[in-house]
Amino acid sequence: QIVLTQSPALMSASPGEKVTMTCSASSSVSYMFWYQQKPRSSPKPWIYLTSNLASGVPARFSGSGSGTSYSLTISIMEAEDAATYYCQQWSSKPLTFGIGTKLELK
Amino acid sequence: QVQLQQSGAELVRPGVSVKISCKGSGYTFTDYAMHWVKQSHAKSLEWIGVISTYYGDATYNQKFKGKATMTVDKSSSTAYMELAGLTSEDSAIYYCARDSRDYGMDYWGQGTSVTVSS
Numbered sequence: 001q002i003v004l005t006q007s008p009a010l011m012s013a014s015p016g017e018k019v020t021m022t023c024s025a026s027s028s029v030s031y032m033f034w035y036q037q038k039p040r041s042s043p044k045p046w047i048y049l050t051s052n053l054a055s056g057v058p059a060r061f062s063g064s065g066s067g068t069s070y071s072l073t074i075s076i077m078e079a080e081d082a083a084t085y086y087c088q089q090w091s092s093k094p095l096t097f098g099i100g101t102k103l104e105l106k
Numbered sequence: 107q108v109q110l111q112q113s114g115a116e117l118v119r120p121g122v123s124v125k126i127s128c129k130g131s132g133y134t135f136t137d138y139a140m141h142w143v144k145q146s147h148a149k150s151l152e153w154i155g156v157i158s159t160y161y162g163d164a165t166y167n168q169k170f171k172g173k174a175t176m177t178v179d180k181s182s183s184t185a186y187m188e189l190a191g192l193t194s195e196d197s198a199i200y201y202c203a204r205d206s207r208d209y210g211m212d213y214w215g216q217g218t219s220v221t222v223s224s
Contacts, residue, residue, distance in 0.1 A: 033210040033211075035210075035211075042201055042214040042215065042216055042217055043151070043201070043203075043211075043214055044214070045209065045210050045211060045212050048208065048209045048210045049208055054209070054210075054212070086150070086151055088151075088210070088211075090210070093165065093167070094153050094167035094168065094169070095141075095153040095156075095167075096153065097150060097151035097152070097153070098150075099150045100150055100151075
């Protein structure tokens, strides 16, 4: 199965700061999906097909990458962005998720 | 609006089975397959499998074969997942999530907590 390694596992950012987190796949994947999860809530779709924002996701978010290397970037950190972000691949079964990057507000 | 309503929390003894439900509303249930995902502290998010809500055929993560059985009842727009021979390793939150193809898992249930304890 394809293993997704997210880094860092934990990070903190101040409001206004640029944030970048990465997701590395053990084998090449065609696309990457990202989900946001806050405590005591279900995951929410955040980015689909590598770079497309899900409905309602602020434009300060962006996704990029190809092959085995993908990233999620927040251009300007806001308090509401504090959450855990998971990457997920759909290129081969079993579908797999990364362990998540927990983003905290500094 | 699209909603996936899951059944309530379960506290069960080791060795028994439990059946979780996920009722879809606000859309044509049979137009979208349904995934099941496990979330535990130890393993983060794990994909259990996906079931065609139209045909009823399921694809499982090899890890969960023999543990999970997914079914659907089209008449009630409900997907089910039965977990057998429960152990403490099965204590987790289980989510159903709609498969919207290129958009990923676009709607998630609120999650069902399963606690296995004697």
